[in-house]
Amino acid sequence: MPKHPSKKARVSDAVSIVAHQLKNPISVLYGYLEVLLSEEIGKLNKKQKEYLTDALKNVEVISKIVKDLLDVSRIEEGKYEIKPRETDLVKICREVINNLSSWAKASNCEIVFKKPAKLPKVYVDSSKIYYVIENLISNAIMYKSSGPAQVVIELKRKGNKVLFSCKDNGIGIPKKDFKKVFSKFYRSEEAVVLNPSGTGLGLYISKAIIQLNGGEIWFERNKDKGMTFYFTLPIA
Amino acid sequence: MVKKRRKPKILMMEDNIFLRKLYRDKLTREGFVFIEATNGIEGINKTLSEKPDLIILDLILPRKNGFDVLDDLRKDSRTKNIPVIVLSNLAQEIDIKEALARGAREYLVKTETRLEDVIKKIKKWLPK
Numbered sequence: 070m071p072k073h074p075s076k077k078a079r080v081s082d083a084v085s086i087v088a089h090q091l092k093n094p095i096s097v098l099y100g101y102l103e104v105l106l107s108e109e110i111g112k113l114n115k116k117q118k119e120y121l122t123d124a125l126k127n128v129e130v131i132s133k134i135v136k137d138l139l140d141v142s143r144i145e146e147g148k149y150e151i152k153p154r155e156t157d158l159v160k161i162c163r164e165v166i167n168n169l170s171s172w173a174k175a176s177n178c179e180i181v182f183k184k185p186a187k188l189p190k191v192y193v194d195s196s197k198i199y200y201v202i203e204n205l206i207s208n209a210i211m212y213k214s215s216g217p218a219q220v221v222i223e224l225k226r227k228g229n230k231v232l233f234s235c236k237d238n239g240i241g242i243p244k245k246d247f248k249k250v251f252s253k254f255y256r257s258e259e260a261v262v263l264n265p266s267g268t269g270l271g272l273y274i275s276k277a278i279i280q281l282n283g284g285e286i287w288f289e290r291n292k293d294k295g296m297t298f299y300f301t302l303p304i305a
Numbered sequence: 306m307v308k309k310r311r312k313p314k315i316l317m318m319e320d321n322i323f324l325r326k327l328y329r330d331k332l333t334r335e336g337f338v339f340i341e342a343t344n345g346i347e348g349i350n351k352t353l354s355e356k357p358d359l360i361i362l363d364l365i366l367p368r369k370n371g372f373d374v375l376d377d378l379r380k381d382s383r384t385k386n387i388p389v390i391v392l393s394n395l396a397q398e399i400d401i402k403e404a405l406a407r408g409a410r411e412y413l414v415k416t417e418t419r420l421e422d423v424i425k426k427i428k429k430w431l432p433k
Contacts, residue, residue, distance in 0.1 A: 092394040096415040097323040103420050104331065132416055150398050 085142040088135045095135065098128045130266050137270040141253065144277045151281045155305045156195040158224055158231055159184055165203045166222065169210065178210050178218040188224055191231050192305035193282040201278050201286075202233070204271040205298045209237035211264050214294070230284070230301040238295040242288075250288065251276040275300075313431050314338040316357035318348035318374065319392070320366055324415075328361070331420055337427075345369025349377050352384050359431055361423070364393040364404065375407035388430040392423065 102125045104110060106118065113121065143149040166180050173180050191198075209220040221236040240259050242250060249255040256269040279286040279300045286300040315337045319325050325341050332339045340355050342348035344367040352360065360378070364371030371391065378384040390411045391404045401412045411426050 089394060092416050093321045093324065096394075097321065097327065099416070100324070100327040100331075100420050104327070107421075109334065110330075136416070152398065 082142070084138050088138040088142070091131070091135050095128060095132050099125075099132070102128065134268050134270075137268055137274060140274050141270055144274065149277065149281065151194045151197065151278075153192050153194050153282065155190045156193050156198065157190050158198070158233065158302070159188055161195060161199050161202055162222055162224065162233075165199065165206055169203070169206055173210050173220070176210055176213065176218070177216070178213050178220060180206070180210075181219060181221045183221065183223040185225055188226060188231060190305045191302040193284075193302050194278075197278045198282065198302070201275040201300065202235075204275050205235040208271065208298075209235055209239060209296075211267075212260055213237065213239040226304075227301065229304050231304060232299060232301050234297055234299045236291065236295065236297040238291070238293070241290060241295050244290070251286070312336055312338045313358045314340060314355065315359050315361060315427065316340045316342065316348065316351055316355060317361040318342045318345065318366060318371070319361070319363045320344060321363075327420070328423075331424070332427075335424060343367070345371065345374045348374055352378065352387065353381075356383075357387060359427060360387055360389045361427075362389050362391050362393075362409070364391060364395055364400065372403060372407060375404060375409060379408040388432070390423070390426055390430060392418070 102121055105113070106121050106125065140149065162182060162184075166182055170180065206220060206222065210218075213220075219238055221234075223232075223234045223236070225232050240263070242257055246255070246257050251272050253273045254269040255272070256267060260267065276286050279302070282302055284300050284302040286298070288296055288298045291297055313336075315332055317325060317328050317339065319328070319341070320343050325343075329339045329341065340351055340357060342351045346368045348360075348362070348366070349369070351357075362371050362374060366374070369377075371393065375389060378387065378389065385408075388410045389408065390413060391409045392413045392415055393400070393404075394415050395401075396414045396417070404412055410430050413423060413426065
């Protein structure tokens with residue numbers, strides 16, 4: 070008798086197909102907005118530019134959701150590709166911090182980066198680890214408390230692993246939600262208010278990435294305020 | 306008298322009408338001659354009749370997919386030297402390796418590549 074795919078597999082297939090179908094329309098929107106905003110086919114007034122910039126930001130949000138959904142279905146199908154090579158985590162952290170610095174500054178959030186003078190390289194898929202670090206630091210900035218905030222990123226050696234930590238003094242995660250933090254689509258009530266367009270897929274994907282790269286990921290609530298997320302990765 | 310330089314001719318094989326329009330307008334503004342095909346068979350025929358200087362190729366195409374188009378172009382002495390830039394939604398390593406192994410010079414993922422970057426790649430690969 071032919072084996073029928075499970076309901077979970079069928080849902081995952083459907084999500085994957087829909088996400089793929091959205092890619093062409095996203096590319097079209099990106100392209101048209103890029104041309105309009107470059108003003109190569111006509112000058113825009115201030116309001117037109119503002120609206121088109123907002124439209125572009127929203128297309129970027131849709132694009133990220135589609136990419137995350139495709140990653141989730143690949144993870145669930147066991148088809149998520151990892152290409153490990155010797156990687157410098159200090160370099161990745163610097164790149165992420167640099168890319169997020171203007172947003173952090175505008176959000177009144179200081180990013181502090183601590184690292185030892187020497188740190189061994191790890192053997193991981195660098196682009197995927199970039200995603201995890203970007204996701205953790207973005208969350209720390211996004212879910213900050215009102216007023217000035219600080220995010221402390223730290224790298225250190227721990228035996229034959231490198232330990233990454235991201236400590237914030239933000240809104241934190243309610244204790245009752247601790248078991249759901251790495252679940253698909255999990256979002257705390259306060260997180261939904263602060264960032265309505267989030268999907269709750271970032272930490273789910275991050276956990277899968279860290280595990281597939283031979284590491285562990287976890288978090289704890291700080292004694293004073295906020296959360297600290299940790300992960301380890303094997304030394305090359 | 307200085308001979309006027311011929312405009313480079315670009316053939317795009319793409320089944321999405323809006324993407325074709327976007328590239329038709331942009332490449333024409335950039336000074337290229339733009340030719341289009343909506344499926345793989347038409348793309349091969351136009352390659353033979355129009356002799357483009359460069360091809361932009363989607364992979365998921367009706368009638369003949371982009372991988373088979375790459376094979377056909379490589380097998381024919383009239384078309385094997387035309388540079389092909391793949392512009393696809395497929396972003397898996399396996400597809401990228403496959404297309405490059407079948408002769409594509411460049412592989413660009415649609416949602417990750419800005420229009421200006423495609424223009425840069427076209428200029429990079431156009432025969433000098």
